[in-house]
Amino acid sequence: MTHDKPMPLLALRGVHTHIGAYHILHGVDLTVPEGQVTMLLGRNGAGKTTTLRTIMGLWAASAGEVRFRGEGIGGVGQQASTPDIARRGLAYVPENMGIFADLTVRDNLLLAARAARRVDQLDAARLDWIFGLFPALHKFWLYPAGKLSGGQKQMLAVARAIIEPRALLLIDEPSKGLAPAMIQSLIQALQELKRQRTTLLLVEQNFAMARALGDHVAVMDNGRVVHTGRMADLAADEDLQQRLLGLSLGAHQ
Template identity: 40%
Template structure:
């Protein structure tokens, strides 16, 4: 469903991601692990079209999206939830969600049906549909940006640090939602520093360090064979 082949990404003269390769099969949840500065979020931004590749290729369902714009990437079936949790604060929850459906704006019946599914997954958003998004709690805003991404009807969802800055109880709730999304058959690439949470929901994982993939395997294999302390703390 999603494949990176020898992907490199540069920030000016600095190579932040160095010839990495990975795959996601349809319906898989794959975690991309690593410390700050490992290149995880840069990789997601490149896949989403926000950063240009400095080499290699990105394939989405056998289609080359390496040079695609962010809008073209969304239209191809890939949606991203950035770590910044950006909502449109002065717009209501409902208006934020409908902005996520912009590429399907002419399919009103389909959008209504999809909105019902999103409300079923996130009942708290249904309760607050008329509320300004800027007045939501941090956890509710995280729910909103995930739900807004789902309104584009993606085949692949990229999640960038969904637990960032949230209280432990809210983090547990967010990961319960991620597991629910996984059970729907959605293909998910999860970037996350919370190793235990990420491996608990993942089918497979890749570990990045200094722009390279240094380990890969099933969640159980990563736990058993990879010195995560070394890769996170540089020991």
């Protein structure tokens, strides 16, 4: 008797992306299992951010296909718009966070909640859950987002992405520029999302965070995925880390 492998939540097959005259992705193959955390690692310029932006339809794939729950959302002849992709349950936290600096924390979250026009229409239980993950957002509820610290802005960016239930979160470099204490708080919040079986695809350069969160890993180089496997296996193999990433995870505790 054979057992079919479950369909991945997200799958990229042979994806190429051009940005103007530049050929950035060169046939990316990537699968993201549902309910788990997949880390997307690689040196600077490997194509990680371009991969996330291609998934979201911000840049169109010039060849190959992007499939979500088995349905095509990207690729020649089946490119969905970014708003349509978001409506399917994907949320993207870009490296620059994408928050509105002049608006309050409250109004940033309200804008991200498609089902609510007013604060009293927000899901109160979900809002309390978010405050449990990120207590600073409750404290600074009526502060302009631009006055938050870097770590608090990152927490707001993630909170915006999860103010409504999402099927898949794409997060680009969440720990970049954060102090170690803020990174630890962010790890704890993302671990809670993981315990809730939230599906995450994370681009991250902090390898302690990658090891703490990742179930699976895909390593990119020169616009291609050159390695896939269990994050724990990569974390345990310093020779493989050196070969794929040019450094050792042990040096980034």
